[in-house]
Amino acid sequence: MKTGIATVSISGNLEEKIEAIAAAGFTGIEIFEQDFIADIRSPRAVGQRIRDAGLEVMLFQPFRDFEGLPDGLRAKAFDRAERKFDVMQELGCDLVLVCSSVHPQALGGIDRAAADFAELGVRAAARGLRVGYEALAWGRHVNDHRDAWEIVRRADHPSVGLILDSFHTLGRGIDPDTIRRIPGDRIFFVQLADAPAIEMDPLYWSRHFRNMPGEGDLAVTDFMRAVMATGYDGPISLEIFNDQFRGGSPGTIAQDGHRSLIALMDEVRRAEPASSAGIPALPAPIEVRDTAFVEFAAQGSDLIALEQLLESMGFRRAGRHVSKQVTLWQQGDIRFVLNAETGGHAGTAWNARGTTVCDIGLSVGSAPDTVARATALGARPFSQPLGPGELPIPAIRGLGGSVMHFIDDGTLSEVWDVEFRPEDGSTPGAGLTRIDHVAQTMTYDEMLSWSLFYTTLFDMQKAPMVDVVDPDGLVRSRAIASPTGKFRITLNGAETHRTLAGAFLAEGFGGTVQHVALATDDIFATAAALAKTGFAPLDLSPNYFDDLAARFDLEPDMLAQMRAANILYDADGTGEFFQLYSRPFAGQMFLEIVERRGAYAGYGAPNAPFRIAAQKRFQRVKGMPAT
Structure with missing residues (x-):
């Protein structure tokens, strides 16, 4: 399977683009003319540089405003094409993309356009070149791949074929199954792009909001299934315009692009096996059964404070641990590992970020x-030397330099018995049962990357993005969850250091987990138990509870309990949600306790502004810098 990406899809100069595309694992490259023109090297030198990087020059694009022009302009269009053919031959590229005309003087008519392409095909064939015709969603006369195919069919020249672009088909709401009627050998090239569902001018939407397959809302998989059903076996490439x-x-954008293509084609292979020969087989998207553990790197006074919080x-x-300064803390199915090692991954993480x-x-x-599956999608495996008594647990690099380990039902499930000596201490517990979700904080620019990481590796679906209002700015949040809800992650993208999330990033030199939410079956019983063990909850404004009484029809006794225990509340048509927070520790980190009733699947987003305001008040009282 040949994979490519247009140089316009990523940032940097042409040299930086070539290096990133090659490093990401693509087979080839589309040369966007503007990138080539801006480069100081000759066409021959550029082509050689691309081949030296292990890439094929798959496509030269775009050639604009060609077909349907009146006589004077028509002659000039053919002259322009000949000049582009000169460049292509020097580059070592045999295919040019001609997009449907938007020229104000272009004339309509399928036969007129077909005649133009028939002649262009003769000229291209004389040079050993090919021409691909693409219907722009905003083309003056041709804006539908079905019309573009009819022009190619009537041109009836072996050097003239169709180029399909998922955005131009799906963005106009055209049924992708109409592609299945096109002979696969007449499709010369396929470009892919996704996009969020936005009502706006197609040209502006295309030029500013395209993203990688799987990052948007278009039915790109259905589009590609239809393409493969034609028998198409040519390159599959990305053309992304995104501010x-x-x-x-x-490098990051190229890696995301390659990951998106591999995951997309794996999905196509599973849905359309009869027409997917040549697509590499991967393990299916992974079902996550639960969060097995969360490990903190912590030392000194922070370690003592964290132990006291957990107690x-x-x-x-x-x-x-049998050989390291590592302890295991447990309640229900929740496991927290506290790692005080000064070496290895935990020591490096602590040196960089603190706790x-x-x-x-x-x-x-x-x-x-x-x-x-993770490595096939571009993730980096992780390993470090094993100490005495340690098991080799498979792992990859995760967000912000962190690590993700994977434990299955085989011998790896015995890690707790093998690597840890049991302690005799016991507590009555507080009714906490399992990890409900993990909240990861990152820059807003990283959110698409990490959403793609999780949804391509694991069997997870993403929820719509929501805005979380911080008193000092806006944080965008997206939840990703497994179908069972056993594994949930919220991705929180900060744009300014003044927000609580932004301050966490600034102080920790990059994104990772900011808080962990723990589930209980009875938050009121849990709150009562915590009151006896010295737990100090985050204090909320009395105004919050007064507002709750106005917004929800709550029993007075329950509202009084919530007020006394600082329990937040939300509800929707499916159920109810209760939240209780710890005070911040180690800077901007905190723990959350939640109870879900009914089928409530959210995360209490309406409560976030009041929780954040309370956390900032606490920090000011404690003498910490306000964000």
Whole structure:
């Protein structure tokens, strides 16, 4: 399977783009003419540089405003085409993209356009070149791939074929199954792009809001299934116009693009097996059964404070590592690992960030399959030297330099018995049962990358993005969850250091887990138990509870309990949601306790402004810098 990406899709100069595209694992490259023109090297030198990087020059694009012009302009269009053919031959590229005309003097008519392409095909064939015709969604006369195909069909020249672009088809709401009627050998090239569902002018939408397959709302998989059903076996490439990507890291964007293509084609292979020969087989998207553990790197006074917090929440120290300064704290199915090692990954993480979540362990059906799928999608495996008594647990690099380990039902499930000596201490607990969700904080620019990371590796669906109002700015949040709800992650993108999330990023030198939410079956019983163990909740404004009484029809006794215990509340048509927060620790980190009633699947977003305001008040009282 040949994979490509247009140079316009990523930031940087042409050299930076070539390096990033090659490093990401693509087979080839589309040369966007503007990138080539801006480069000082000759066409021959550029082509050679691309081949030296292990890439094929798949396509030269775009050639605009060609077909249907009146006589004087028509002659000039053919002259322009000949000049582009000169460049292509020097580059070593045999295919040019001609997009449907938007010229104000262009004349309509299928036969007129077909005649133009028939002649262009003769000229291209004389040079050993090919011409691909693409219907722009905003083309003056041709804006539908069905019309473009009819022009190609009537041109009836072997050097003239169709180029399909998912955005131009799906963005106009055209049924992608209409592609199935086109002979696969007449499709010369396929470009892919996704986009969020936005009502706006198609040209502006296309030029500013395209993103990688899987990052938007278009039915790109259905489009590609239809393409493969034709028997098409040519390149599959990305053409992304996105303002955010233009200012991002070339390497990151290229890696995201390659990941999106591999995941998309794996999905197509599963849905359309009869027509998907040549697509590499991957393990299926991984089902995450639960969060097996969360590991903190912590030392000194922060370690002592974290231990005291866990004790106040009913956790018991269940074990000590057989060879390292690592302890296991447990309650119900929740496991927190506190790592005080000065070396290894935890030591490096602590040196860089101070107290931080350095590792997340996930319970999966097959750890080897998880790592195999992850590495095929571009994730980096992680390993470090094993100490005495340690098991080799498969792992990859995660967000912000953190690590994700995978534990399955085989021998790896015995890690707690093998690596930890049990402790005798016990506590009555506080009714906490499991990890409800993990909240990861990052820059807003990273959110699409990490959403793609999770949804392509795991069997997870993303919820619509929501705005979280911080008194000092806006944070955008997106939840991603497994179908069962056993594994949930919220991705929170900060745009300014003045927000609580932004301050966490600034102080921790990059994104990772900012808080962990713990589930209980009875938050009022849990709050009562915590009151006896010395837990100090986050104090909320009395005005919050007065407002609750006005917004919801709550029983007075329950509202009084919520006020006394600082329990927040939300509800929708499916159920109810209760929240209780710890005070911040180690800077901007905190723990949350939640109870879900009914089928409530949200995260209490309406409460976020009041929780954040309370956290900032606490920090000012404690003498910490206000964000």
